Amino acid sequence: MKTVFSPRHHGHSGHVELNNGRVVPAFEKPERAEMIRAAVEGRGLGPILAPAAHGLDPVLRVHEADYVSFLSEAWALWTADGRDFPALPSFWKAPGMRAIEPETIDGKLGHFSFDAGCCLVAGSFDAIAASVDVALTGVDLVAGGEPSAFALCRPPGHHAHAGTMGGYCYVNNAAVAAQAFRDRGTPRVAILDVDYHHGNGTQSIFYERADVLVCNIHGHPTQEYPYFLGYEDETGAGAGEGFNANFPLRWGTGFEAWSAALETACRRVEAYAPDVVVVSLGVDTYKEDPISQFRLDSPDYLKIGARIARLRKPTLFVMEGGYAVEAIGVNVANTLEGFAGE
Ligand code: OKP
Numbered sequence: 001m002k003t004v005f006s007p008r009h010h011g012h013s014g015h016v017e018l019n020n021g022r023v024v025p026a027f028e029k030p031e032r033a034e035m036i037r038a039a040v041e042g043r044g045l046g047p048i049l050a051p052a053a054h055g056l057d058p059v060l061r062v063h064e065a066d067y068v069s070f071l072s073e074a075w076a077l078w079t080a081d082g083r084d085f086p087a088l089p090s091f092w093k094a095p096g097m098r099a100i101e102p103e104t105i106d107g108k109l110g111h112f113s114f115d116a117g118c119c120l121v122a123g124s125f126d127a128i129a130a131s132v133d134v135a136l137t138g139v140d141l142v143a144g145g146e147p148s149a150f151a152l153c154r155p156p157g158h159h160a161h162a163g164t165m166g167g168y169c170y171v172n173n174a175a176v177a178a179q180a181f182r183d184r185g186t187p188r189v190a191i192l193d194v195d196y197h198h199g200n201g202t203q204s205i206f207y208e209r210a211d212v213l214v215c216n217i218h219g220h221p222t223q224e225y226p227y228f229l230g231y232e233d234e235t236g237a238g239a240g241e242g243f244n245a246n247f248p249l250r251w252g253t254g255f256e257a258w259s260a261a262l263e264t265a266c267r268r269v270e271a272y273a274p275d276v277v278v279v280s281l282g283v284d285t286y287k288e289d290p291i292s293q294f295r296l297d298s299p300d301y302l303k304i305g306a307r308i309a310r311l312r313k314p315t316l317f318v319m320e321g322g323y324a325v326e327a328i329g330v331n332v333a334n335t336l337e338g339f340a341g342e
């Protein structure tokens with residue numbers, strides 16, 4: 001399997017987040033992608049390619065134009081106000097307030113985010129643009145006939161809504177990839193999100209559509225981030241009714257219960273009979289993950305990859321989360337090896 005990777009992710013570094021009420025170095029750090037790249041290389045899983053530039057048009061098929069403009073301008077506006085440190089949002093609108101984009105950067109940061117998980121530094125937008133190019137180059141490979149590809153995206157994407165960043169995610173790489181498949185004439189796309197956190201952005205983007213099935217296995221929203229979406233009764237709306245499936249699991253879930261949810265999700269995907277599967281691949285389900293509460297172990301990822309392979313569909317893996325840096329490479333490589341060996 002070919003991997004797509006860009007070193008431009010390094011521009012998104014030195015940033016911070018709010019954790020337990022304190023400003024701390026971001027968990028979503030460059031070492032993550034480097035550990036994965038090293039493991040893919042070390043295991044000999046296949047060639048590693050640079051992404052091709054696709055421009056912002058495919059991003060605008062999924063994201064709102066004012067939001068993409070904000071992302072591209074935010075650092076310049078922030079530093080024009082004389083600030084040379086990372087930009088972090090810290091205020092948001094309550095329901096009933098006005099959703100009018102403010103003129104000032106402090107207001108814009110709140111308007112276009114839903115938490116303090118999305119810091120912006122000088123190189124963030126370039127890394128964000130490279131990350132989505134990585135996903136789109138993965139689409140090129142699979143649409144061009146490769147049975148599978150791995151888009152080693154960083155930053156991740158699945159929490160980003162059409163006009164809102166959050167949870168380390170700015171551009172929803174998996175959603176842009178799914179839309180790109182559709183725009184190349186692929187009739188039915190399934191997104192299988194196995195990251196520990198609910199992919200609220202991906203769900204929201206396709207919620208009223210029947211051409212993209214979205215399945216999510218994740219920490220239960222009564223206990224876990226993003227808290228306000230991801231319940232089982234969210235099954236889609238309008239034309240999309242029946243084309244969203246959530247499998248929320250309680251803190252402490254181990255592989256037995258997790259893989260039972262994967263089996264149900266895979267049967268849902270099989271019933272949909274997609275032409276392509278996009279896997280939002282997070283390995284923060286791992287037992288040692290510093291911000292997560294499931295108990296999967298490294299060998300389990302071989303089985304996850306093998307089950308996904310048994311869908312027997314062209315498959316694009318898109319990297320999402322995983323914060324146990326010392327194990328992230330092994331866990332991702334195990335998933336890809338389990339897939340390739342099936
Ligand atoms: C992104 B992805 C720790 C609390 C949780 C947001 C987690 C985003 C995870 N500061 N913050 O789904 O792996």
Ligand code: ZN
Nearest residue numbers: 195196197321
């Ligand atoms: Zn996650």
